[in-house]
Amino acid sequence: MTTPAALPARRIRIAVVGVGHLGKHHARLLKGLPCDLVGVADPSEAARAHATATFGVPAFADHRELFGKVDAVSVVVPTRLHREVASEFLERGVDVLVEKPIARTSADGQALVDLAARHGRILQVGHVERFNPALRGIEHIGRSARYIESHRLAPFSFRSTDIGVVLDLMIHDLDLVLALVRSEIVGVEAFGGAVFTPAEDMASAIIKFANGAVAHLTANRVALKPLRKMRVFSKQGYASLDFQSGQGMVVTKAPGWDFEKLDLDRIDRSQMGDLWKFVFDGLLQVRNLELNEGNPLQEELAAFLRSVADRSEPVVTGQDGVAAVAAAERVLAVIAKNRWE
Secondary structure (H helix, E strand, O other), X not given: OOOOOOOOOOOXXXXXXXXXXXXXXXXXXXXXOOOEEEEEEOOOHHHXXXXXXXXXXXXXXXXXXXXXXXXEEEEOOOHHXXXXXXXXXXXXXXXXXXXXXXXXXXXXXXXXHHHHHXXXXXXXXXXXXXXXXXXXXXXXXXXXXXEEEEEEEOOOXXXXXXXXXXXXXXXXXXXXXXXXXOOOEEEEEEEEEOOOOOOOOEEEEEEEEOOOOEEEEEEEOOOOOOEXXXXXEEOOEEEEEXXXXXXXXXXXXXXXXXXXXXXXXXXXXXXHHHHHHHHHHHHEXXXXXXXXXXXXXXXXXXXXXXXXXXXXXXXXXXXXXXXXXXXXXXXXXHHHHOOOO
């Protein structure tokens, strides 16, 4: 999806707004990048105390105290606050990385995109899976994908309860599918329901695209064990990614593949070993992927710093973030029609 970002030539003054579960990792990684982490902001006294002790930077209860002190911010607050907080920084000429989803609604997200454009600011959205190195290994298959299936399951964590599982977890795979397929959505079938929270905690969606591609996405945040798998099928072959175990595989046709010219009579189908050798020694090419290489969040932050420094378009633009939320809204609209009581 993207190559590792080169580091910026000049140091950027940056702060993290929201240093809870995810925000503290933003702060930790920024401390190791060539930028100046000048502070953090969080209304939680405990979060501020931890940040000050761990990162040695000033911590403010109100993010507005960072105005005038920063060139850029990483906004890692609850989704319901994304538009409000990001807007205040964009209006003051500060570049913004806002965690996914860009906002609760596509309209709010578009307002941020328009605001960033009006003030000439960088706006990047934190769809971290775009920076997973394994995805670079399947890009050639993904561009011509005809069927994609994903399962993203997580135990209940009591986090992100201001949104449902579609905006919490499925949004990752919606963004990836949109980036791979690059075609207009023409149909959505979906089902989901609440289990522990007022919003949906599990959801399944079948998304159909104008170019004929289909994606089947499942998300669940009340699972007993985490699971993050994706499979991508195209005419060139298929890819299987298991993010949880760190295993991945790409199977493609060997050069000169021509099924019509295969001599099937010489295969002893009763001997599985013979069949395996016949297929995988000459007809198909298998490449294993290492999914645990690199640090996607660090790559995301480094890419943001580069965009800020050289004023280049982010890898994941604000418009990408809006498109993902718009797709999520279509899924949620269908779920609402099939909501269980």
